[in-house]
Amino acid sequence: MKKTTIIVHQNYIERVIKNLHENGMMEIVDISKEDQELLKTTEIASTHPDAESCATYVLRLSRIIGILKKIKPKKSGLKSIFNPELPELKIVEDRNIDEMYSYAEGILSEIERKILERDEKLNTLNEKIELINHDIKQLNYIKEFEFDISDIGLSDYLFIKTGITNDIDKLTKEIKTIEKSLIFSKQFGSRKKAEWSVLIAAHISEKDNVEKICRENISEFNFNVTSGSPKELLTLLQKDKKEIENTKKKIISELRAFAKEQLEDLFALREEIQLEKIKREVQRNFAKTSSSYIIKGWVLEKNIDRLKESVENASKGYASCSFETPSTNPDNPPVYLRTPEWAKAFRTFLDLFATPRYNEIDPMIFMGIFFVLFFGIMLGDAGYGLILLILSIFGYVKFSKFSETIKNWSFMGIWLAIVTIVVGVLTNSFFGDLIQRFIFHNPDQQLYNLTLFGIDLPVNSLRNPLTILVIALLFGLIHLNVGIILAIYQTYKNKRFKELVTKHLSWVPLQIGGGMLIGSFLMHLWDLGNLEFYLSGILVIIGLILRLIDAGPLGLFDITGYIGDWLSYARLLALGLATTGMALAFNIVAEIIPDMIPLVGIIFTPIILVFAHTVNLGLQTLGAGVHSLRLQYVEFFNRFYEGGGKKFEPFSIKRKYTKTEEVK
Structure with missing residues (x-):
């Protein structure tokens, strides 16, 4: 990343802005916030006068678009989900702002008044219908x-x-206590929902008493009609309502005709003017002298020559570009993040935590790999994985062209599902013990038998939880040490050598020496000879000394914190057992239902299985996702990652409804 300064003659500023916007190579910064020193000899540039006119046209067009978009028929139900509408891209020519104004004025003068009048009339008719319905x-x-x-x-x-x-x-x-009064009533509803319409008539002399009773006991009717019997008025109002509805249908039909003919053009025109508005508003970020403009920002180092050449061409040589290497502080440069296609969904997860700082490691790839792995272990059922795989493939194939987000998340879902299926096969779980219980009629039977590298597969997680726990803790140790290695690399890259040795490298001898001693004396996994014993002791002492140099006596508490982080990976076992255990429980319930409820129970069995496993899949998928993220955010990132950077966002054209005409 390079810090960039462009000085351009005022006669060519619009050409340079257009060039920067089209090339999309430079992020423009607000000089008033970033370089107060420069403003001592210059002044802040003002927004281009045309920006206000652009805003006015955008507002007028948005109002018309809002009316037509609201009135346009929309797909509903499954159609809207499985076959959503994509905006039609309109090819636009490169034209100046005056031509856009002229074109916009031509369209608006033709349809704006007609649409606004119809919309106002429609609102009036809706208000009338509300009053009629009330009466x-x-x-x-x-x-x-x-x-x-x-x-x-x-x-x-x-x-x-x-x-x-x-x-x-x-x-x-209470009414009967009043002389010269009558009450008529009719009941509606029954029991707790019973209510009565009432008509109370009294001599004028009892007005105050009647009003007091009515205030306490009835909700009075308030009519918009003034005369006529209730039956006559009902007939008349129904007729009026029907006439208004017919008028509404006619207006809606006319507005839909406008929408069909004009809406796509209006979207495209508004987008064109919005882009012009952005180009004219960006000038307020510049500094200005009597004859030139100063633009500051950021550009990728690989784009320096291209940017310089394009600016010189646009200004016909009346501009100069300078570039300098930034310092992390106080410049705080933006971060350009390269994201592989397969990992785009994981970028969202990282953004939820923090964007990497400039020159900081981007942990997204490592995060993505371990997230998929941990998710699969925690969900850990081949049946649930198969459902996720089908849904993810369907989403990717059906909706990828409609939404980049759905495409990325579906692609991630495919990998999550594959790992889940693999773990489920290795742990003998397919919707719990559904196959063994309902097809083999033997819950204890294995789906298959295989010996691989001396290991008998599958490993039943409910019967051999310690095996799964050991695997979970091994993955945890790998995960934590990847974080330590990244921290060592990060501090080496930033030339913070003392921190490298005392804060990060200290964990290497501590783990090796401590692991050798714990494995020998506490877990009795191996025997240490004298040489190994002394070597492991020396490693532990070296690690402790380095921890004390780094953080003093408090550094010793980091050791217990590290152990706590490591043991946190036991959640891989816990959630895996929860998934399998709940699936097993649902299968048992479904199996005994026919015995508890003869005949009818046979019908309930598949219903219970489908409902229960659907609920279990939803709950366990959510749990696996949340806890997998938690292991990344807390245990993994705590080793090396700080974040707090800002993304590189170049000044560029973003189109949704238009595309430029290709030059042949």
Whole structure:
């Protein structure tokens, strides 16, 4: 990565910006934030005047697009999942901003007013339908009452109220205490859901008493219509609603015609103007003198010559480029991350933790390999792996052209599934003991028998958990030591030799010497001769001295922390046993159901198996993913990785709805 400064004559600034945007080689930084010293002799450049006009057109187009996109028919259900729509790429020519304005104005003058008017009318009709539905809902409660809606409220002699209550007995009792009053009611629903529509009429002199009772006991109706009997109004409102719905259909049909004819063009036009807007807004990151602009940023070292040549061509020689090697501090250069196609999904996992700093090791490849391995061990069932493999292959084949994210995650899923299948085959697990229990009718039978390098396969994880634990701890030791090796390489690369020896290399003699002693005296795996005993003791002492030099007495606590990190890999066994154990339990339940429930139980058996194993697959897949990540983030990264960098993001064109016309 090189720190770049471009000085260009003001007459050629737009040509240079266009060139930088199209080439996408340089990340432009904001000089006002990155180089305050430069601003003592220069000033901040202002945004190009056309940026505001671009923003206005983008806003107008976005408003029209929002209306048409909302109204356009969409695929639903399985169609939307298995056959989603891709945006149609429109070929666009290279044209100047005035031509874009002219084209945009031509389209907008033709359709903007028509679409906005129809959208406004549609909103008005929707509001009317809401009011009608509100009235219809309330009128249905009182349609059996013979009276005119206009009578509700206060008249010369009567005071009338309508509404709904949940306690008709209480309301009736209180109304009867009032002289010159009547109450009519009709029940809707039953039991706990019972409610009553009521019509209360009283002499005007009892107005205050009636209002008090109504406030406490009923939810009053509020109508938008002013006169007519409930039955007449219901008929009239249904007719009005039907007419409004027909008008709505006509407007929607017209808007959909606009969407079919214009939407793709509008998307493309908006994208073109957005790109022009970006080019004009980027100037606010520059510094300016009386006759020139100063642009600062970052460029990959391999692109230096190309950038210099393209800038000189664009400015016709009225520009100069300078490059300098950055320092990690205070420059804090961005990081260019190379990601292989197969590992793109793992980049997301690393981004969730932290981006590598400049000149720091990118651990993504190592993380990806161990994540796949640990996931497969923890899920560890060939049947579940087969389901994941089928789903992943289907996602990759069917959806990769629609979504880069689905493509990358499906590809990762294929590898996760393959390792899971391999581990399941090695540990005699296919949906637990489904085959042995329901096909062989012998849960103790092995799926196969094979001796490889003196090891009898398969290894039953439920009956030989110690074997799996040893394998898990060996993988943990490998994982931790890969982290230590990366830390040694990192500190050597950065020439921090004291840290290399005391902080990282100290773990090598500690592990070798400590392992020899523990294996001999605690685990009785081997016998040490005098020479081996003294050698292992010397290695431990050297390691301890180096730890003390690095962190003082607290360095000794790092040893227990390291052991704790190592033992944390026992979760590989724990989650593997959980998967197999739960699958086994579900199989046993499904097996005994027919005996517990004759005849009907036979029907329930496959239902229970499918449901239970689906739930187990979901839970264990989530657990395996989370715990595999945890081993990367905590145990592995703790050995060498800090993060805290920022990605290299060049000033470049990003298109979704358009593509440039190919020059033949």
